[in-house]
Amino acid sequence: MLFQGVLTKMKSEFSEPIQYFLNLENDFINLNQLLNKKIGLSFVKYQCLNCGNDREIYRQGFCKSCFFEVPQAADWIMKPELSTAHLDKEDRDLEYEKRMQLQPHIVYLANSSNIKVGVTRKSQVPTRWIDQGAHEAIEIVEVPNRYLAGVTEVALKEHISDKTNWRKMLTNNAVDEDLKKYRSELSQFIPEETKQYFIDENEETHLHFPVEQYPDKVKSLSLKKTPEYSGVLKGIKGQYLIFEDSTVFNIRANEGLVVDISVG
Template sequence: MNFEGQIRKMITENGSPIRYYLNLKDDFLDVNQQLGKKIRISHLHNQCLNCGLDHPIYRMGYCKNCFFTVPEANENIIRPELSTAHLGIAKRDLEWEQKFELQPHIVYLAVASDIKVGVTRLTQIPTRWIDQGASYATILAKTDNRYEAGVIEVALKNHVSDKTNYVRMLKNEVLEVDLIQQKDLFKVYIPEEESKFYLPDTSIYSFEYPVLQYPEKVKTLNLAKQPEFEGTLVGIKGQYWIFEDGIVWNVRGHEGFYVKIEI
């Protein structure tokens, strides 16, 4: 079978295990069904997620020019606490930013390897956690907009990481911790003005990934440096494909690459 198209992050469906799909130009590739099979990936050229041109991909699937101009890559995406849409002040495109930022957000605790704090839109649950390869997660606070969630996250960052250790996540080195107890401990760090957003809910969301074999050592495949790769797929976790011999391919990290996939 041959597939080709522009890489975008995999579409996920929560289940036991999670189901993964790659939405290519003419095809919808069911990635779970490819487990145990030999796959060849070839980088043909690039196709920026915004302008569609064959320019070097800079970040987030965009060429350098688009990365510094499109609203989808404005700095509030990475740093929610800088959001100013609630004040009617734009970074790049007020209408886009108001639609994106002025909606319910959550601050969560998730464990992909160690415990981390993060912010996302309410509608991104559970997608956000699956994309990070989290094993389990809980909601700490639910806010009215992105700014408020960002303020809470910044306060918590002094006490807990906001990064995912992808190597440990892929090796399945997952800390066992009582997230509800942690949530209770972190509650005191929420700034007083935002304390009304604390969510006294004890739900734990847990995730099971389709992995036949976890790697002992992890080696990252970078198609910009190595345009051809062939290997046997043994797992999918987060936004990664895990191959035999510990080679891992970050699908999301290759957004905007135009590839051919032969199975």
């Protein structure tokens, strides 16, 4: 079988185990069904996710000019504390920013390589945790907008990491932790303006990924540097495909690349 399309973030479905899908222009592939099969990946060209032109991808699936123009790549995406829609103040596109920022957001703890604090829209739970490869997670605070989530995260990350070690996540070396205990200990550091939104009654969410073999030492594949690769698919975790020879391929980091995908 041969498929072709521009890579975008894998879709996922929270189940036992998590189901992964690749949405191409003319095909919708259930990647779980490709486990233990030989997969070939070939770079064809670039296709910016905004303008659609064959320009080298700069970041997040966008060419350089689009990256610095589109609201989907603005600084508040990575730094929620920079959100300004609640002040009716535009960054790049106020209508888009109001739609994204002025909705319920969750501040959470997730355990992938280590325990980290993060922010996501409530509608993205548990998708955000799946994308990070977290095997357990728990909500700390639910606030009405992105700005309040951001200032809460800024306060908490003085006491706990906000980064994931992706190599450790992919070798599955993380140990189970008592996230309710961590949440209780961190509650004292929640800013005054968001203390009223603290959550303390819910349980951990546990996530199980479709992985049959974890790599001992990961080798990262970049199709820009190695335009052709083939290997036996042994697992999917976060936004990574894991192959039998310990090669891992980050779909998210290769958004905007048009690829040929062969199976079998």
